[in-house]
Each structure stands twice: as C-alpha cells, then as structure tokens.
Amino acid sequence: MRVEYINPFVESSVSVMREILGIEVKREQISLKSKAVPILDVAVIVGLVGQVEGRVLFDMKMETALKIVSKMNEEELTQFDELAKATITELGNMITGRAVTKLSEMGYRFDVTPPAIFSGHNMEISDVEIEALIVPIETSYGRVEINVALREK
Amino acid sequence: MGEKMPIGDKGDGASFRVLIIDDSVFVVKQLTQILQSEKFDVIDTANDGEQGVEKYKELHPNIDLVTLDITMPKLDGISTLERIMEFDKDAKVIIISALGKEDLVKKALITGARNYIVKPLDREKVLSRIESVLKK
Numbered sequence A: 001m002r003v004e005y006i007n008p009f010v011e012s013s014v015s016v017m018r019e020i021l022g023i024e025v026k027r028e029q030i031s032l033k034s035k036a037v038p039i040l041d042v043a044v045i046v047g048l049v050g051q052v053e054g055r056v057l058f059d060m061k062m063e064t065a066l067k068i069v070s071k072m073n074e075e076e077l078t079q080f081d082e083l084a085k086a087t088i089t090e091l092g093n094m095i096t097g098r099a100v101t102k103l104s105e106m107g108y109r110f111d112v113t114p115p116a117i118f119s120g121h122n123m124e125i126s127d128v129e130i131e132a133l134i135v136p137i138e139t140s141y142g143r144v145e146i147n148v149a150l151r152e153k
Numbered sequence B: 001m002g003e004k005m006p007i008g009d010k011g012d013g014a015s016f017r018v019l020i021i022d023d024s025v026f027v028v029k030q031l032t033q034i035l036q037s038e039k040f041d042v043i044d045t046a047n048d049g050e051q052g053v054e055k056y057k058e059l060h061p062n063i064d065l066v067t068l069d070i071t072m073p074k075l076d077g078i079s080t081l082e083r084i085m086e087f088d089k090d091a092k093v094i095i096i097s098a099l100g101k102e103d104l105v106k107k108a109l110i111t112g113a114r115n116y117i118v119k120p121l122d123r124e125k126v127l128s129r130i131e132s133v134l135k136k
C-alpha cells in the first residue's frame, strides 16, 4: 500500500481533533500490519469505493471515546449510547471529509461509505489481501489509532 | 438602541417553524440548540428521509424551513428533497452536508435546495445561511 494514501487521513485527524476538541495531539511512528488487527474498545470504520478502495479505521479505548464525545457535546457522557455513537460518527465524518477532499485534489476519485461503529472487547478486523498501515495519534484524551488499508483498483 | 431581534422571530411575536431531518442525534441536538438560542421553533425532527417527507406533508403549510441531511439511511437526502419539492415547489430546504460531498450538494441545489451548510456546524455560519434563505 502506498504511504501517500495514509497521510491525508493522519493530517486531517490531527487538525480536526485539534480544532474540534482543542486538545494536544501528536503523531507517532507509522507501523505496518499484515495480519488481523485486534481493535481497542471503539472503532469507527469508513469504506472507500472507486479508484482507491479499502477502508479506514479509527480505533480507541472506551475511556478516550467517552472523553471525546463528552467534549463535543459539552456535557459529560458516561455511557456509549446512541448520542455518543452519533457524536463519534460525526467526528469520523469530519476527518474523512477533509481527507477525501485532499485525496481528490491529488487526483483520486472515489466514494466514501457512511461511518460504521464497532464497540466491544475482543473484536478483530481481518482484511484479506490488503495490508494495513497504522499511525497512532497521542492525545491528551488517550491514544487514537488510524488504521488504513487501501489499494488502487 | 434596542436589542437586535432574534433571527428566529418573524417580527409579529411568532417564530419561524423548522423541521430537522437528520439521522444523527448529535447533529439534531446541535442544530436544535443553535436554532432555539435564536428563538426558532423546532416543531419536529425526523431521523430518516421517509419520515421527513411524511412529516413535511403533515406540517405543510404551517412550516417555514427544513434542514435536510444529505446522507441518511432508507431515503437519502436527494430523494427526500425531490419528494418534498414535488409536493411543495416553494419549500425552503437547506442542506446539511459533510465536507467532500460537493457533487451531492450541487445536485441538491439544482433540485431546489435554497442553500447548504457544511459540517462541522458553526453557530454563526448556520444562522447566517438560514437567515439569507428566510429573507428571500
């Protein structure tokens, strides 16, 4: 997988989280995973279809997810309920929207599926064929991993 | 000088009546808070397109504005807009879209949407777009 696909997602994650949450956000070292990825507690998954295809996954601990959605709602949410899910989905939309705009400026044409949320322990995402690049982002609310598995069609 | 009149005030003490069609409870909550802070009357909300069309038909003509999400399950924003415009060609619909959906927004404007707002929702931006739609 080409690294240039992941950069727009990392850049937009960093900038959206800084702007929307107003917290410290720092990008860590990129790593490569070819096997199934165990997800943390909450994962937002966006699919891409078109000239570039695959998926992007934003993965985090429940504690981190709850801090993020509480901040966005300006009220403390203690359960990962419907409002919390809708809120983290919106964050996913904002990040993806900005990344997609960058990628289409680079000349890639594709559609994005609406974000889907997965939550729970001991879950695994396995992508046959496509290897995944992972960029952890360290924030004052905890770590968010951006896991991108995309390929050119 | 006197205070500025809230944007949601029609001028005769009554409020502009808004229907919010959006599948995200987060966006519905945000929009409701912004609108109510300017004295708009959020008369109803629908969390999918089909329900949105039904509610519009029920409320018509006692409704002034619709905010319509472009990506929704069941019936998407464009099809919802088509049905609303078919029923009421004077409907005032404003599109709420994520970034990166420029083609859909263009299509919505051609179909009859009066304006659009790109998320994240910024209070000033939301109110100025809505105000310009209501003033026309």
Ligand SMILES: [Mg+2]
Pocket (backbone or CB within 6 Å): B022, B023, B024, B069, B070, B071, B072
């Ligand atoms: Mg939506």
